[in-house]
Amino acid sequence: MDEKQLVRQILSGSDSAIRLLIDKYERLVIHMITRVVSDDMDREELCQDVFMKVIDKLNTFHFDSKLSTWIATIAYRTAVNFAKKKRMDQVDLDQVSFKVGEESQVTEEEDMKRFILKLVDQLPLNYKTVLTLFYLDGFSYPEIVEVTGMPEGTVKNYIHRARKKLKLIVEEQAKKEVALQ
Known part of the structure; x- marks a missing residue:
């Protein structure tokens, strides 16, 4: 299934399409968050937040870039905002x-x-x-x-x-x- 079909199915309310999106991009999201946030519990929560944001804002995605780039952007910004709030140590x-x-x-x-x-x-x-x-x-x-x-x-x-x-x-x-x- 290509990205456009996947997005259309998610926007039409398909739970299986949401699961497919998560399965396909989970490693990318985890990797983006892991590079910024060190606590495992925080990482897990942030991953869930990212996918909630992705699904919530999917109707604003216009295929100007790859879906993976758009999702990585959301993950990166979510992790950075979290890190700024926590002022994490190196x-x-x-x-x-x-x-x-x-x-x-x-x-x-x-x-x-x-x-x-x-x-x-x-x-x-x-x-x-x-x-x-x-x-x-x-x-x-x-x-x-x-x-x-x-x-x-x-x-x-x-x-x-x-x-x-x-x-x-x-x-x-x-x-x-x-x-x-």
């Missing part, structure tokens, strides 16, 4: 623990991905957002502009600055690792 790497061992069957690659995401979490919110949208979600510059409302030059600048800042964070972390040995 993650402290000393408190991060990784599950390792036979029971969890976590590979070294998965540990490294988690570790890198924790480093990315130390970036300022705007840097973290554009970096993850670009590299992890594969959004184009115009899509990031639409999601965040930032000018394209700012998006490119933030991605550049985020990479530089992330490099400094990695170098600092490497120094800590060497000092521990």
